[in-house]
Amino acid sequence: MKYVDEFRDPGKALALSREIHALTATIARAKRQPLQIMEVCGGHTHSIFRYGVTQFLPDEIEFVHGPGCPVCVLPMGRVDDCVALAERPEVIFTTFGDAMRVPGSKKSLLKAKADGADVRMVYSPLDALALARQNPEREVIFFGLGFETTMPSTAMTVLQADAQNVSNFSLFCNHITIIPTIKAILDEPDLRLDGFLGPGHVSMVIGSAAYDFIARDYGKPITIAGFEPLDVLQSVWMVVKQIAEGRAQVENQYARVVPRDGNKVALAAVAEVFELREFFEWRGLGSIAHSGVRVRERYAAFDAERKFALPNLRIADPQSCQCGEVLKGQLKPQQCKIFGTACTPQTPLGALMVSTEGACAAFYNYGRIDTSGLSASKATKEDQHGR
């Protein structure tokens, strides 16, 4: 398939793998601990596990799976609010598919649906707006979720609802923003990270310039990365090269999609509809200043938080749950006390086990395998052909 297969070429992967091994060898002499590279975005986490990218890296490089899975960082209290909204008899509650299974303190949206709530899966907020027009007697609420990747489409939908006077449409806004969270991670006193893979599709909206502070103020290299396995591997190579050469810069591997200044139209729509919240609660990370957005006063008529009374409770994560440590890179998924026992994709306790982009679910689904002695049978075959 065009524009897909080129980015999954096993021969190129092996070549990159060799270069990464060679580069790492030059660094490892000076440094005892393994290099830690955080992939901020859940899409990268998914690719890494799905394609077995770690199997191409030397043991001296570790991925730390970052907070960039919006489904995973959603706190239980917000899920409870969703359920409360969905269970109102007049409401059709619309959501992206992978948010359906996230556990609240009592139930998930999937369970609420089974119990009789009118919860519908949509592929775009515009589908929700169309539903509102088709059902004028019902209130259609869209569960707005995600980073800057999905924020513009939600903003455009609110603008359309406003222009078309669709008064029975509202947004339950849980959009979050990545930069303050990366900052919070960088400010952790026990930070060990050596570099970052920057999110691809968030950056398509906000641009690569938004990360300049990481290199300038914190001295950490970052490479904005695409989502195909070769993208990820090449980006790792770029980060490792920066480390080897003692540089800390913002580099853009995903230049075919990400411009330096982002998408001005999208950013303008976002700025028109949303404003920063003072704080937003993240599952596992706690409250982070200016990390979430809410609907501006001007569009209050489309804000479900203003339209309906919400329980709005802060629910602590289950005590046994170590999602926070995993999110910060202090624990690997399989080192969590309840990984694979009390917490599995079937009965997720922690959010990281819920979405396929969550580090724990990705590791559980794809990674529980001893891959020592790779590179895979096929890689060996290719190698033999090459000789």
Place this chain on the structure above:
Amino acid sequence: MDDKSRRRVRTLRESHVNLSHGSGGKAMRDLIEDVFVAAFDNPQLAAMEDQAVFPFAELALHGDRLAFTTDTFVVDPLFFAGGDIGTLAVAGTVNDLAMSGARPLYLSCAMVLEEGLSIEVLRRVVASMQRTAQLAGVTIVTGDTKVVERGAADKLFINTAGVGVVPAGVSISAANARVGDAVIINGTLGDHGTAILIARNQLGVSCDVASDCQPLAGLVAAMLAACPDIHCLRDATRGGVATVLNEFAESSNVAIRIDEDALPLREEVRGACEILGLDPLYLANEGKLIAIVPGEHASAVLAAMRAHPAGECAAIIGEVCAAPAGTVVLNTCFGGQRIVDMLVGEQLPRIC
């Protein structure tokens, strides 16, 4: 529509199903005769007894053990590219029988009809059932009809049960996979799942992927002729190929390794999966089987499959290994490896 139905004396005047069609009275008899008996057209059913009766001697011609199965079909929408609920209802039960190596012979057909269902729709479904039954070489010999009030069922539900006969010497079981066996599929993955997604029209995309819905009894007979010692056979319906492979690995306590590059996949299905973040290994099929056969017979079985219309795109996709036992491992197209686990819940499209 079956022409014979028009020649029958008893004809149905109503254009839609109503509660009297399930009452046991004259209206029900009209419906059964005009729609079912006319289309399925066989003496067993036409006798209008409460059961079909067949002599042992006739069954014994085909083998020495009886295979018996049942399945219920609920699908929305009723009609989709490549098939409809009627094709599914016959092919599904025929395939469940065939996966034991049995030659399927007789089917029952029980329908739950929602009040208000168009008779025209019912006739189309019944005609599909008959067409598929003929293709599979089975006869629909007994049936039942119930009508429920509007809202108590979604248009039309079908249950079919089937009997078949397993040839002497054939012993197929999910527990029979052995190290060194080859894993074979009879064609492309995920066509049915994709066709249904597209037919529901929630994606705003169109493409011409048709369901692979088809009876597999003929293909299985051809495979058994090439190699009577087939170890495992299962049709990969809900849960897809990944689920069947996991069932084999677990029951046989072996590892199954498959090559992503070897998986036959239509470009359209691949595209839909890339866009939606779905994995074709978990998409439903309705005309695909996974066979595990002794390595030394793999090429003979593959050749027999490719010579049959239901197996033209057959491919060897992997092999049975010893470790890690109970696990399915995929060699990715990228050169890495990963686990292919059982699916939890439904596959849900990813947010971004």
